[in-house]
Amino acid sequence: MAASLPLQAITFDLDDTLWDNHGVMVATETGHYAWLDRELAAWRLTRGETASPTFAERFPLASFEQRRRSLARAHPLRRGDFTWLRERALTQMLGEYGLDPAAAERWARAAMAQFMALRHRVEPHPEAEPLLTQLGRHYRLASITNGNVDVSRLALGRHFPVAIAAGEMLAPKPDPRPFLAALARLGASPARSLHVGDSWREDVEPARRLGMRVAWISPHLDDLPMPPGIHRLDHVRELPALLRRLGQPVPG
Ligand SMILES: [Mg+2]
Numbered sequence: 316m317a318a319s320l321p322l323q324a325i326t327f328d329l330d331d332t333l334w335d336n337h338g339v340m341v342a343t344e345t346g347h348y349a350w351l352d353r354e355l356a357a358w359r360l361t362r363g364e365t366a367s368p369t370f371a372e373r374f375p376l377a378s379f380e381q382r383r384r385s386l387a388r389a390h391p392l393r394r395g396d397f398t399w400l401r402e403r404a405l406t407q408m409l410g411e412y413g414l415d416p417a418a419a420e421r422w423a424r425a426a427m428a429q430f431m432a433l434r435h436r437v438e439p440h441p442e443a444e445p446l447l448t449q450l451g452r453h454y455r456l457a458s459i460t461n462g463n464v465d466v467s468r469l470a471l472g473r474h475f476p477v478a479i480a481a482g483e484m485l486a487p488k489p490d491p492r493p494f495l496a497a498l499a500r501l502g503a504s505p506a507r508s509l510h511v512g513d514s515w516r517e518d519v520e521p522a523r524r525l526g527m528r529v530a531w532i533s534p535h536l537d538d539l540p541m542p543p544g545i546h547r548l549d550h551v552r553e554l555p556a557l558l559r560r561l562g563q564p565v566p567g
Contacts, residue, residue, distance in 0.1 A: 322528070322563050324503035325450060326494065328512030329460040332532050332551060333471065334439045336462070347430040348376050351405075355422060374408045382408060395487030398463045402427050435468050442552040447474035449555070452566040457497040459510075461487045461517060477501055488514075489521040511551060519545060530557055 330336040348371060356366035374382075382404040387394040394400075405423035410416060450456060457477035458466050465480070466472040477500045481493035488494075498508055505526040512518025513532040522529045523544055531541075534549040541547055546557050555565045 319528075319561060320507055322454065322507055322509050322558070322561075324455040324457065324498065324501045324508040326457045326459050326497050326501075326508065326510045326522075326527075327475075327551075328488075328510075328514070328518050329458055329464055329466060330462045331513040332511060332518075333443045334437045336437070339434065339437050342436070343430060343433040345376065346433045347426055348379065350429045351422065351426040354425075355409075370409070370412050373412055379404060379408065392485055395461060395482035396485060397482055398427065398431075401430065431463070431465075434464060437464060437469065439469070439471050440551060442550075443471060446552065446554060447471060449566055453564055455501040455503060457501055459488065459493050459497050459512075488517040491521050491525055494522055494525055494527070511554065528561075530554060 327333060352369050352371035356369050359366045383397075383400045386400050386404055386407075390400075402423050405426055406419050409419035409422050412419075414422065447456065451474050455477075456475055457479065458475045459479045459481060460466070461481050463480070463482065466475055466478045472478065477497055479493045479497045481487045481490065484493060484496070486492040494505075494510065498505060501508075505522075509528045509530060510518060510522035511530040511532065512522070515531065515533075519529050519531045523542075527544075529545045530551075531545055531547045532549075532551055533547050536547060539547070546561075548554065548557060558565050
């Protein structure tokens with residue numbers, strides 16, 4: 316493969332790129348809701364109130380999800396700001412459950428703190444740490460996520476001088492703005508940058524449209540022919556080999 320323009324920057328998606336997200340999300344979703352249900356019932360009992368039905372009996376987990384979807388439809392600009400949608404939905408439901416507005420807000424905030432604590436129990440692929448250490452010696456690195464993991468709360472965060480939370484900037488991928496923001500802050504042009512991500516729609520297409528090269532993490536897809544500039548990998552650990560094939564330096 317012919318060497319191309321030297322790469323200066325590599326941007327990384329987080330969820331399902333540097334770790335498997337599914338198990339963490341399930342544990343986070345059920346865990347924080349169960350915490351809220353339990354703690355709220357105990358609090359009501361100490362106030363001499365009845366805790367029957369409990370919050371989760373009145374509002375099963377599925378109704379919480381429904382509430383977030385309808386809030387997202389009612390507030391399209393906020394549709395990617397999952398943290399806001401969650402807290403707002405909980406506050407509404409807690410109000411309907413009978414809490415006064417101040418208590419509803421307080422309990423929604425407390426449940427979100429639980430949510431965020433559980434959400435950050437992600438386990439990066441064991442190869443991620445040495446990979447980022449290695450690549451960081453030569454390339455400028457950034458993370459770009461639509462999710463609500465704050466990468467600076469993880470040990471891996473120190474590898475990313477630039478970390479973009481696209482949902483909170485109200486421009487979730489595939490919007491090009493989070494990519495442009497990352498590249499501007501890294502001082503790199505799209506043509507000299509590579510994006511690494513697992514979603515065709517949210518990572519590959521928008522990065523490619525900007526003229527970035529792309530490593531698409533998509534396991535179990537036998538070698539489908541890829542359009543120019545897009546390279547399919549089974550796993551992020553294959554990134555150094557890809558860089559070598561592209562004629563790019565891989566620091567030792
Ligand atoms: Mg992802």
